[in-house]
Amino acid sequence: MSVTKTYEEINRKLKEGTAVVLTAEEVSEMAKECSPAEIAEKVDVVTTATFGAMCSSGAVINFGHANPPIRMEKIRLNKVPAYEGLAAVDTYVGATAVSEENPKYGGAHVIQDLIEGKDIELEAWGKGTDCYPRKHIKTIINKDTVNEMYLFNPRNAYQNYNVAVNTTDEIKYTYMGTLLPKLKNANYSTAGELSPLLNDPEMRTIGIGTRIFLGGTEGFVTWQGTQFHTTKEKNELGVPVTNAATIAVIGNLKAMSSEFISAAYYEKYGTSLFVGIGVPIPVLDEDIAKRVSIRNEQIETTILDYGSAGTPSLGRTNYAELQSGSIKINGQKVRTAPVASLQKARKIANILKEKLQAGEFEVTKPVQMFPTGTSLNSLKEVEEEN
Amino acid sequence: MKTVKKRFVLNFPPQSGDKPLSYRLVKEFDISINILKAEVKPGKTGTLLLELEGTKENLKKGIAYLEENQVQCQPLKKKITFKQEQCINCGNCTGVCFTGALKMDRSNWELKFKPEKCVVCELCVPACPLNLFTIDFN
Ligand code: SF4
Ligand code: SF4
Numbered sequence: 001m002s003v004t005k006t007y008e009e010i011n012r013k014l015k016e017g018t019a020v021v022l023t024a025e026e027v028s029e030m031a032k033e034c035s036p037a038e039i040a041e042k043v044d045v046v047t048t049a050t051f052g053a054m055c056s057s058g059a060v061i062n063f064g065h066a067n068p069p070i071r072m073e074k075i076r077l078n079k080v081p082a083y084e085g086l087a088a089v090d091t092y093v094g095a096t097a098v099s100e101e102n103p104k105y106g107g108a109h110v111i112q113d114l115i116e117g118k119d120i121e122l123e124a125w126g127k128g129t130d131c132y133p134r135k136h137i138k139t140i141i142n143k144d145t146v147n148e149m150y151l152f153n154p155r156n157a158y159q160n161y162n163v164a165v166n167t168t169d170e171i172k173y174t175y176m177g178t179l180l181p182k183l184k185n186a187n188y189s190t191a192g193e194l195s196p197l198l199n200d201p202e203m204r205t206i207g208i209g210t211r212i213f214l215g216g217t218e219g220f221v222t223w224q225g226t227q228f229h230t231t232k233e234k235n236e237l238g239v240p241v242t243n244a245a246t247i248a249v250i251g252n253l254k255a256m257s258s259e260f261i262s263a264a265y266y267e268k269y270g271t272s273l274f275v276g277i278g279v280p281i282p283v284l285d286e287d288i289a290k291r292v293s294i295r296n297e298q299i300e301t302t303i304l305d306y307g308s309a310g311t312p313s314l315g316r317t318n319y320a321e322l323q324s325g326s327i328k329i330n331g332q333k334v335r336t337a338p339v340a341s342l343q344k345a346r347k348i349a350n351i352l353k354e355k356l357q358a359g360e361f362e363v364t365k366p367v368q369m370f371p372t373g374t375s376l377n378s379l380k381e382v383e384e385e386n
Numbered sequence: 387m388k389t390v391k392k393r394f395v396l397n398f399p400p401q402s403g404d405k406p407l408s409y410r411l412v413k414e415f416d417i418s419i420n421i422l423k424a425e426v427k428p429g430k431t432g433t434l435l436l437e438l439e440g441t442k443e444n445l446k447k448g449i450a451y452l453e454e455n456q457v458q459c460q461p462l463k464k465k466i467t468f469k470q471e472q473c474i475n476c477g478n479c480t481g482v483c484f485t486g487a488l489k490m491d492r493s494n495w496e497l498k499f500k501p502e503k504c505v506v507c508e509l510c511v512p513a514c515p516l517n518l519f520t521i522d523f524n
Contacts, residue, residue: 178478180509262516337490339477
């Protein structure tokens, strides 16, 4: 009989301090000597993590009402436009929104400044209504003056991502970093065998309501992420070979730390936000044990030419090769560089492991599982009727 | 004898390529040469970024010799510094650093900076998403 465990059993062991928790890298190492059945028996939870730039991130903020009150219909935070269509004093500031005065300062920087307790200039305008007579306000806010302030990221933690290269004669500045001409470098972004959605590729334990580590505190998975694509090509181990599923996440920004949330600016691209995410995966059975045992050499990804229109594929590689420092593309040796921090991802996986072992963190049974068989629509251009 | 290492930007006039300048630097002044960066356009002026190693005395003589031969020698005044304490070890800068001055330490995935390998190409300055590199003029 193969082992099966319930969430309740695992949580009980976590509370008692008897659960065995390993990071995804540690379990991959263990898998060299143990079978999935043995791992299912010995290991209760595996921690996974990632720390990368995730453009689809942002924060919901409620400023509180001024006296006299204003219905904010145009909002600037340190000159960065924030969304004005959410009642009177609610807003959403997106990581990639950018200051009208400084293209290198964006919503991501507002979020980092808020976490760090810095003062932010809030300026807002309204037309003035009978119930909200005020037309303009310019003041200072910070994390202690606002009411709620939470990170709500529609698309994070991509399950795999492609490698970016450039075959043209010119340098290309992209969200995957600076790509030197003529295949002089190859940039990759996923944490490989440590990456959350690569350790549970079918998302049997990750769903709506999953408790995660987010930016230094506890957060939750709220929905499947946008551009959630579960029918991409998979290799023989069931791992997609390019960017596929994603998660939407939420967490209290006031409790986060800029050690795990960091604003970024990419030359000639714009701003983005590095987000640290950790996901605990309960080892419920042998199948999950097998999934979390996956090693870098078994996770393949696709090399795309970001210099050419349509980003054509130049072949495949795997994370063992990528992390070795160079890969071969069309017989040519190309230097590789990560654009996401494996050092931070490891730190997160270890923090989460310690919290679980100390009984300070639970594994959560999703309230609802993600949809299956999804694919993406592309944006069609409709010809205007005369 | 104690030797020192110094970096120079050399500007060659057109058609100076046929004189065995570097040969004589090595032979006569016992200076060892490390070419860090070269930009030579045929028939036009050329620029070299060199690291010269020799005794103080010999370096002086060598530079004087180069200048006699219409080669301008300017000590390299720029250097790259970075705010290590704010580094998130993302690796973006290592992608552009073709000299290997910036590399990831693959045991702990932290950034390692070896200033002695840096040729001040400045590519890492815009490549760092946290804007941690600055060019210092001394
Ligand atoms: S300037 Fe930056 S990229 Fe260029 S060699 Fe020095 S460290 Fe490397
Ligand atoms: S790009 Fe900047 S933050 Fe990233 S590793 Fe290099 S110096 Fe550190």
